[in-house]
Amino acid sequence: MIRDMWTIITKDLKEIIFNRGTARSGLLSIAVILGLIGVYLPLQGGEEWLTNPVSMLAWAWLPVFLVVSVVTDAIAGERERHTLETLLASRLTDRAILLGKIGAAVLYGWGLAMAGVLLGAVTVNIVHPAGGVQFYPLGSFLGVVVFSLLTAVLMSSIGVFVSLHAPTARVAYQRMSLVMLALFLTPTILVQVLPKTDVTAVGAFLDGLNLRMVAGVGGAVLVVADIVLIALALARFQRTRLILD
Numbered sequence: 001m002i003r004d005m006w007t008i009i010t011k012d013l014k015e016i017i018f019n020r021g022t023a024r025s026g027l028l029s030i031a032v033i034l035g036l037i038g039v040y041l042p043l044q045g046g047e048e049w050l051t052n053p054v055s056m057l058a059w060a061w062l063p064v065f066l067v068v069s070v071v072t073d074a075i076a077g078e079r080e081r082h083t084l085e086t087l088l089a090s091r092l093t094d095r096a097i098l099l100g101k102i103g104a105a106v107l108y109g110w111g112l113a114m115a116g117v118l119l120g121a122v123t124v125n126i127v128h129p130a131g132g133v134q135f136y137p138l139g140s141f142l143g144v145v146v147f148s149l150l151t152a153v154l155m156s157s158i159g160v161f162v163s164l165h166a167p168t169a170r171v172a173y174q175r176m177s178l179v180m181l182a183l184f185l186t187p188t189i190l191v192q193v194l195p196k197t198d199v200t201a202v203g204a205f206l207d208g209l210n211l212r213m214v215a216g217v218g219g220a221v222l223v224v225a226d227i228v229l230i231a232l233a234l235a236r237f238q239r240t241r242l243i244l245d
Contacts (some may be wrong), residue, residue: 008100038119046105063152
């Protein structure tokens with residue numbers, strides 16, 4: 001099954017990178033992304049870019065933005081272009097097709113995030129040489145690697161599940177946008193609605209938490225969520241049902 005999954009992954013990555021046959025446009029978009037997160041932002045942050053926890057948190061969320069535009073095309077785009085029937089008529093198993101599409105989105109989003117992280121470190125070292133190689137604190141770097149991967153898997157799984165139920169890629173993207181808005185706006189709305197005393201109490205509680213424990217619990221929650229969503233998507237992804245749809 002690994003070989004079949006890789007077949008789907010390479011197929012989707014070629015379509016993503018070369019932008020449905022337009023290599024210049026696809027490569028240009030990647031260059032812009034890497035230029036922004038790997039050069040421009042580190043230049044603005046300077047040496048603090050490698051040590052500031054805020055930038056570390058930003059990297060963990062980066063795959064969310066990169067994956068959404070890709071994964072919504074996974075099934076709905078194939079259906080819209082009338083290539084889904086051909087794919088489902090192949091010898092590839094349902095599991096290999098679905099996991100391959102999730103894997104392609106994850107590799108794209110997570111891969112660009114990691115490339116941006118490493119390029120950012122190179123940029124800081126070139127512009128701000130300090131007599132030795134500067135790099136992110138090991139714990140922060142490993143946290144970014146793990147959490148960005150788990151986040152990419154989470155959003156890819158949600159995106160594929162949404163794409164399964166959407167007639168077109170545009171509809172899938174709109175639905176995923178609503179999911180992202182809910183994720184980002186909910187904390188902001190709660191801060192505005194809750195009394196200031198409650199917000200202060202929550203802030204004090206968060207300040208007193210053990211970051212390693214929080215990271216461990218958060219990672220475990222993401223792993224469970226990823227497994228559940230992939231299982232739901234596998235249960236829903238049945239070629240007979242998709243052909244009828």
